Amino acid sequence: MPLRSHRLGSTARTVLPQLLIFTIAKGFGDRRLAQNGVVTDWDEVLGHDFLVPPGRPVAELAGELLTMLESPDPKIRDDTAYLVLAIWTGRGVLDGHLAGIGDGLAGRLAGPIYQRTFAAISLAGVVLRDASTGELDDGRVLGWLDTFTSWWRQETDLRGWDPQLGWLHAAAHGADALRAFGRSPRLAAPQLRDLLDLAADRLLADRGYLFAHGEDDRIAYALASVLTRAELPASAAASWLGRLHDAIADGTPGPVPPWAANTLRTLASLYIFADRGVAWYDPQTDAFAPPVRLPHAAELKDQIAAVLRLPWRGLG
Numbered sequence: 001m002p003l004r005s006h007r008l009g010s011t012a013r014t015v016l017p018q019l020l021i022f023t024i025a026k027g028f029g030d031r032r033l034a035q036n037g038v039v040t041d042w043d044e045v046l047g048h049d050f051l052v053p054p055g056r057p058v059a060e061l062a063g064e065l066l067t068m069l070e071s072p073d074p075k076i077r078d079d080t081a082y083l084v085l086a087i088w089t090g091r092g093v094l095d096g097h098l099a100g101i102g103d104g105l106a107g108r109l110a111g112p113i114y115q116r117t118f119a120a121i122s123l124a125g126v127v128l129r130d131a132s133t134g135e136l137d138d139g140r141v142l143g144w145l146d147t148f149t150s151w152w153r154q155e156t157d158l159r160g161w162d163p164q165l166g167w168l169h170a171a172a173h174g175a176d177a178l179r180a181f182g183r184s185p186r187l188a189a190p191q192l193r194d195l196l197d198l199a200a201d202r203l204l205a206d207r208g209y210l211f212a213h214g215e216d217d218r219i220a221y222a223l224a225s226v227l228t229r230a231e232l233p234a235s236a237a238a239s240w241l242g243r244l245h246d247a248i249a250d251g252t253p254g255p256v257p258p259w260a261a262n263t264l265r266t267l268a269s270l271y272i273f274a275d276r277g278v279a280w281y282d283p284q285t286d287a288f289a290p291p292v293r294l295p296h297a298a299e300l301k302d303q304i305a306a307v308l309r310l311p312w313r314g315l316g
Contacts, residue, residue: 074166090283182226
């Protein structure tokens with residue numbers, strides 16, 4: 001299950017459903033939708049450990065969830081559709097339907113901001129599930145990668161939270177998708193290098209938004225996940241950092257621009273991942289697996305420190 005800033009691990013399966021049902025009952029109305037004359041009680045699904053409604057075709061339920069994911073109401077989009085999609089994808093409920101779901105999510109990367117960002121984080125779950133099952137083919141996953149890359153590189157609305165729309169989080173949700181693609185065996189060394197460059201593009205894009213909701217850590221987590229791949233030689237694993245070094249070195253006196261602060265905080269977090277390794281959540285065990293070490297950790301830490309040392313001159 002892709003990480004969200006406000007839910008982790010067993011919380012999504014135990015405490016959160018009860019809280020959601022209480023909130024819905026207190027003022028947001030029932031989350032019951034009709035499909036072909038059949039009413040789906042999503043409150044019932046949330047309240048019973050994401051149990052699949054009996055007698056309902058999975059493809060029909062998935063289509064309903066994709067429609068709900070388009071809603072501007074965060075109670076429908078985030079607290080119901082995204083959550084059920086993530087749990088069902090991780091548990092294998094949607095196996096056999098991943099291609100259609102992924103195609104639908106990739107298409108929604110062109111919608112309004114609240115659709116784009118939740119399509120990205122939901123697509124991450126589909127890509128990760130395929131990495132475990134091998135259900136899809138290379139062409140389909142790489143096609144989604146192209147669509148995702150085009151969206152994330154060009155996205156201009158980086159707000160984390162909106163009072164009406166709830167979580168948007170384009171930087172963080174895009175990072176979760178990048179992390180998923182980085183773990184997919186369908187990507188070889190050239191595509192993995194492109195992911196590193198894409199993250200650098202995202203950090204260097206001057207959109208005037210200072211990360212405020214853990215976006216830097218999520219991007220660092222994604223980068224570290226890509227950097228666990230043994231297919232990447234040491235030169236490719238570190239070369240993307242040269243662009244960040246040059247951009248920070250070209251800085252002038254005065255207030256630190258948001259892109260520079262975001263970049264430095266991301267690299268500081270990445271240094272810790274390089275030192276400690278990367279642990280991933282396993283939806284089958286509802287726990288994090290043991291950490292995986294980065295093959296070129298020593299070289300990476302040296303390169304990261306060289307960037308951080310530009311403003312932090314006391315760094316050893």
